[in-house]
Amino acid sequence: MSENKTVRFIITRQDTLDSAPYEEEFVLPYRPNMNVISALMEIQRNPVNAKGEKTTPIAWDMNCLEEVCGACSMVINGKPRQSCTALVDKLEQPVRLAPMSTFPVIRDLQVDRSRMFDSLKRVKAWIPIDGTYDLGAGPRMPERKRQWAYELSKCMTCGVCLEACPNVNSKSDFIGPQSLSQVRLFNAHPTGAMNKDERLHTIMGDGGLANCGNSQNCVQSCPKGIPLTTSIAALNRDTTIQSFRDFFGSDYQVD
Amino acid sequence: MADNREFFYRRLHSLLGVIPVGLFLVQHLVVNHFATRGEEAFNNASHFMENLPFRYLLEAFIIFLPLLFHAIYGLYIAFTAKNNAGRYGFFRNWMFFLQRVSGVITLVFIAWHVWETRIQAMLGANVDYQMMADIFSNPFMIGFYIVGVISTVFHFANGLWSFCVSWGITISPRSQRIMTFVTMGIFVALSIVGLRAIFAFV
Incomplete structure (x- = not known):
């Protein structure tokens, strides 16, 4: 049959x-x-x-x-x-x-998905652990935080969120939700947080975080169920604080 | 936008939409509502506003300059989007689309409204109850003002929602959902205020 x-x-x-x-x-x-x-x-x-x-x-x-x-x-x-x-x-x-x-x-x-891999390089989506000598073990990460971070680490750079986003198109240079959420992931890591301000400053640049128009298609479309819009809103708060710190002044760069 | 100013411009755009433009909108709608208490009450209220000290400074810095920036940069934002609500019919995507559509409608409406009232006042016309009653003697203008006011109020209310996200005030999905209800409540409430004022002149 x-x-x-x-x-x-x-x-x-x-x-x-x-x-x-x-x-x-x-x-x-x-x-x-x-x-x-x-x-x-x-x-x-x-x-x-x-x-x-x-x-x-x-x-x-x-x-x-x-x-x-x-x-x-x-x-x-x-x-x-x-x-x-x-x-x-x-x-x-x-x-x-x-x-x-x-x-x-x-x-x-x-x-050709290379724009997403380029974005990951741009936002330094890694934990810097290399030094000229053994830096030893890093700070511990709370287990419950690790479990939460694991959800963000499920991103497979598939490009579905960029495809669904109305603000990622040929008229705009928006970096897209994928790499933004990775900024949140690596800023949440105790060792990664040592370069938190660098990542935030990158996404505060042109084509960065501020281009998000909150259509929230990304979070609806993500095959891995990553809370992309929660990441973006959390980064909005982090960059608000960072910009106040930059403007009103502080004599240290990162916590 | 060169020189990494985009973040600053976007945040400024978001801020100006609420403070001072949004606050001015609410104040304007409330003053208009005096029309429901009759011609004299409206004229008294509008003359009080007209005779505020430092009027030109107030108008320039609380209304026109912020509004102009918000409008011009807003047009740029609206036209860099590639709307896809047809393909991705999620609620927030429709709101994203409507925010851009209402922004453009509001700009047209406000441009006309400023021409019809503030510019005419500059050219010697008397802005009072009678002026609005004359405008609304044309049924087409009633329709135009209804669309304009509803579009403006929607743009403000939904803009409050995205203001809260853009500044990192509402992060969790739950807080964003509650804010949707709050801002849509504001939309309905201010629409009633605006429409009651319109019909008080008819």
Whole structure:
């Protein structure tokens, strides 16, 4: 019975960085429990479109296949999400796949997410532990705080929050929710907090935190359920305090 | 915006919207409400405001300069957004969209309103109950003022909500949710004040 059942995919494709996107339709044999990635693999095996013409296989990114790496994000039926956890049984037919338009398209569904990795470098999203000598153990982190921080550390740089944000677009240089929440994570770490003011000053720069318009799409869209808007509001308070400290003066930079 | 001034401009924009522009709005709506007590009460109240000492300084620094900055920078903010409430129909995203739409409507309304009253006063017209009654003898203008006042009050009330987030006053989702109810309460209450004043002239 399942031999006759098919699923339809309408995929937005793009051959090169600058070429115009176009849509191509595929009809695939249905298999139980198939997800978007297994469908794309099916097209890879047999790259024939719905008109029966031979075509090139679809290009897309993937890695972990269990929604922890963030590589396979794409816009599925209008919503950005990971294609590995997008089960075809739960999707409306035809399934529409498109690349995340916030990022430069490399080819088909494959996008260049490097702006997010650049942002992480910009905000120093790490704990500096290197010195010219052994610095020893850092201050202890309370266990309950660690458990809370773990939620923020689940960010996989998938780009869904940037795609959903109305203020991240070609007209604005907003850094986006992803790296802002990482500032909160690393500022919360007892050793990371030693460079708290540097991170805050970075996000107080152009294209930083102040560009958030509170549409709160990010927190609604985050596949990891990271409290992005709580992070942003908390950073708003931190930067308020930092700016008062900067202006009214203090003879020390950080607690 | 060069030189890392964006943070300062954004925060200034947020602050000016509440203090002094928002406070002026509330005061203006309250004074207008005197119209419900009759022509004389309204004229007395408006003449009291007109004859405040240092009037030009008060107008410049409490109304026009902050308002001008808020309006111009607000337009820049509104037009750098790529609205997507159709695709992401979350409540806050609609409010984000409406905040920008109401901002633009309010700007048009206020520009017209200033032209019709303050500029005319400068050109020698007498701003009083009769002037507003004349304006509202045109049903189109009643509609225009209703839309304008509701849009202004919404922009102020919802702006209070985002003011509280932008300055880090409401951080937790719970406090933000409660603030939504509080600010929407303010929206309804001030709308009633504004609309009652309009209908007092009709």
